[in-house]
Amino acid sequence: MDQFKVINxxxxxxxxxxLLRQLGALLGNSTRKSDTLARLGGDEFAILVEDCELEKAESIANEIKELVSQFQFIWxxxxxxxxxxxxxxxxxxHTRDRTEALKQADSACYAAKNSGRNRVYIYQEQDQQLTTQKGEFKWVNEIKDALAENRFELYAQPIVSTTTGFLEMYEVLVRLRNKAGQLFPPGAFLSSAERYNLSERIDKWVVSHVFEWLEQHYTLLPHLKYLAINLSGASLGKEDMLSFINxxxxxxxxxxxxIKFEITETAAIGNLKQAHYFIDSLSKxxxxxSLDDFGSGLSSFAYLKNLPVQSIKIDGMFVKDMHVDPLDYEMVKSINDIGHVMGLETIAEFVENEEIWQKLKAIGVDYGQGYHLGKPEPIAGILHHAKTIAPVA
Known part of the structure; x- marks a missing residue:
């Protein structure tokens, strides 16, 4: 069912x-006596339609879709x-067993959701979208196992001052180590986590372990300004996450x-009211x-006025070629100027070479982050750098 979570x-x-009771009754009245209707759990139902060709099954599915679309729930x-x-x-x-049949139907159902919701999707063996989805399902199981077995690891990448070059701030990044010992960056699994509602659980793991690590070592880090923790759009504005952090x-x-929390601009814009409340509550x-990937969304500056953040991270898509692309250079300069007018610190991502670093210094961007300044390494490396506070560039 689409939008069940919103109502719940x-x-x-x-x-x-x-709502589930009424919908179950509606579905029961729309099926034949020979059909089998079952609630699988949560907001998922299944109907076994016997002695039915695919074309007829698709027609029945569309009839059910239209019937539910016309249904109104009053509360x-x-x-x-x-x-x-x-x-x-x-x-x-050729279907091996009922488990395989349910997996195929479930896969097609997720494809329907990912294609825009409120639609019918037919399972086909060679479907590219379903093949991609199958790979994502594998990550879902890997993520769940990693959470249960504590196989995530914290890494940290320095955020460097353009004026002093000191290592005083770090962004915390999460890695997943599989059972074979192979380490995976967030880009490999976070999209699957977001798609299948696991990102909030990962966020909680990261918050919990960063706080625990900082509690153990903060007395050894007198010059540390902050650790930046990424929060997903799923966590933003959630009372449960707010209560957890509190x-x-x-x-x-x-x-x-x-502690500094990084939220993406697109996530904040998509949940502006909730984002404001979430940020305001923890700021107090x-x-x-910090607003991450700034400049990637629509009407960025207009939304910025409504969010009580302390800094913006200029989207790396503008930074990575600013030394060769005049338009990218001007975009970075404009974002930096407006950020400063609003009293915000500015941070540039994707600092991949010395030429970019020098241009950021000339523009007056406050901080830089990227492989040229420091690669992500296990979080314990912060303790080593704390013993030798010195400029990196």
Whole structure:
């Protein structure tokens, strides 16, 4: 069911349960006596349609989709419309067992969701989208296992001052080590985590372990300004995540300003009201915020006025070629100038060579981050750098 979570979160679990009951009754009345209707769990239902060709099954699925689209759920004077994403698969003599049939239907259902929701998707063996999805499913299991077995690891990349060159700030990055010992960067698994609602669990793991590490070592880091922690769009504005961070902070001894949360511009714009509340709540406790990938969204500067952040990270898509592309150079310069007018610190990502670094210094960008200045390394490396505070460039 599409939008079930919205209704469940907005109106509560009792409303969610009633919606499921009404939808179940609606589906029951629309199926034949020979068909089997079952609730698989959560907001997922399955219908086994016997003695039916694929064309007819697709027609039935579309009829159900239209029926649900016309259905209105009323709760405490509020009217909600819902939709369904439906996956269809044929059970033939080649289908090994019911588990395989359910996997195929589930895969097609997710493809329907990913294609825009409220639609029907037919499972086909050689479908490229389903093949891609199958790879993502493998990551889902890998992520769940890594969370259960504590196989994520913290790395840190320095954020360097353009004026002093000191290592006083770091962005914390997460890595996943599989059972064979191979280490994977976030780009390999985070898209799957976001797609299958696992990113919030990863965020909690990172927050918990960063706080724990900082609690153990902050007395050895007198010059550390902050550690930057990335939060996904799924976590932004969630009361559960807010409560989780509050609880962790309440038992911490380190200075709250030693924690800076990074949120992407697109995630903030997509949940502007929630983002503002989330940022404001943690800012009052002393935490800092940075808007990541700034310049990648629409109307960036207009939204910036409404978000109480302390810094912006200029999108690397503009920085990486600014030494050879005049337009990119001017974009970086403009973002930096407006950021400073608003009283914000500016950080440039993707500093990959000395030429870029020197241009950032000339423009007056406050900080840089990239492989030219320092590669990500295990977080324990911060302790080594703390013993020898010296410019890197």
């Amino acid at each position: 979160d907005t109106c509560g679990h009792i409303a969610g349960d009633e 405490e004077s509020q009217i909600f419309t819902v939709g369904v994403s439906i996956g269809v698969t044929m059970v033939t003599s 609880t962790k902070l309440s038992s911490a001894s380190f200075r709250r300003e030693m 406790l002393g935490c800092q915020f």
